[in-house]
Amino acid sequence: MRKLGLIGGLSWYSTELYYARINRQVLLRTNGRCNAPLLIESLNFCDVGKATTSEDWNHVADVLIASARRLEQAGATALLICANSMHKVFDAVAASIAIPVIHIADSVGEKMKADAVHSAALLGTANVMAENWYRQRLVKHGVSLLPAEMEDVNDLERIIYDELMHGIVKRDSERALKTIITEIDQQDIKSVVLGCTELSMVVDTKANVLPIYDSAEIHADAGVDWILGDAN
CATH class of the missing domain: 3.40.50.1860 (Rossmann fold)
Structure with a gap:
């Protein structure tokens, strides 16, 4: 199985939903034999939440790019950004790393x-x-x-x-x-x-x-x- 990276904390409640869903589905699809190999970086939502200006979104991009690079370096083979709104900076994040980022x-x-x-x-x-x-x-x-x-x-x-x-x-x-x-x-x-x-x-x-x-x-x-x- 390939290791997946999650950029979470956006909020942590939805990150929990991702973690549970992914593990349950892996368990189901492997006939109860396996758990999901995951790397999770849980960000501080206060640092990126409710961005409005271009400057705010540039900061969001910087934070998510740094997170994506850490997950890639740690061995993730693909990434999920666990929030819809944060996909506004998807292109910048995807361009910053060599592994795929799966768009929601x-x-x-x-x-x-x-x-x-x-x-x-x-x-x-x-x-x-x-x-x-x-x-x-x-x-x-x-x-x-x-x-x-x-x-x-x-x-x-x-x-x-x-x-x-x-x-x-x-x-x-x-x-x-x-x-x-x-x-x-x-x-x-x-x-x-x-x-x-x-x-x-x-x-x-x-x-x-x-x-x-x-x-x-x-x-x-x-x-x-x-x-x-x-x-x-």
């Missing part, structure tokens, strides 16, 4: 293409929902995306940054997400992409009116494919 939106887009799902609403932080760098990755895989509703963006930013990033799960927030997804269904959109790795904490991905594509789960599974040699 490509993993989701490939899964949706395989499922023949061609329309979706994207839910996440403001830079994921409203900026082109993430949306274009999904569109490249043949997915048509519902335009971002700013009222939803504001609600999701509050839930993600004020609650989920601190491990807080509120029933009101669960109901708010259910309402958003129900409204999306009424617009004849065929699926929802959870473009924040913490959103599965408040969205039941198995019990909704629409198919839910959980980016964290799909990204982790792409990491499992790499570990087991099923990905190039």
Whole structure:
């Protein structure tokens, strides 16, 4: 099996989800024989969280590049950045090392293409929902995306940054997400992409009116494919 590196801490709650998902899937796919060979660098979210200016994002890129290089030097053969929003600096990170970095939106887009799902609403932080760098990755895989509703963006930013990033799960927030997804269904959109790795904490991905594509789960599974040699 190949050793996989995780850049985590963005937040640590989603990193825990990645660690558990990857190990459970490796265990399942090896008939209960093996655990996943992983290297994890858990960053301090306070050092990179809620970047807004170009200067902020340059700093984020520097932090993630340094982390990627340490993981490569430690023996990782590929990397996952365990956060959707941090993929804004994906190109800079990928260019800084010789090993592959598996893009979260490509993993989701490939899964949706395989499922023949061609329309979706994207839910996440403001830079994921409203900026082109993430949306274009999904569109490249043949997915048509519902335009971002700013009222939803504001609600999701509050839930993600004020609650989920601190491990807080509120029933009101669960109901708010259910309402958003129900409204999306009424617009004849065929699926929802959870473009924040913490959103599965408040969205039941198995019990909704629409198919839910959980980016964290799909990204982790792409990491499992790499570990087991099923990905190039």
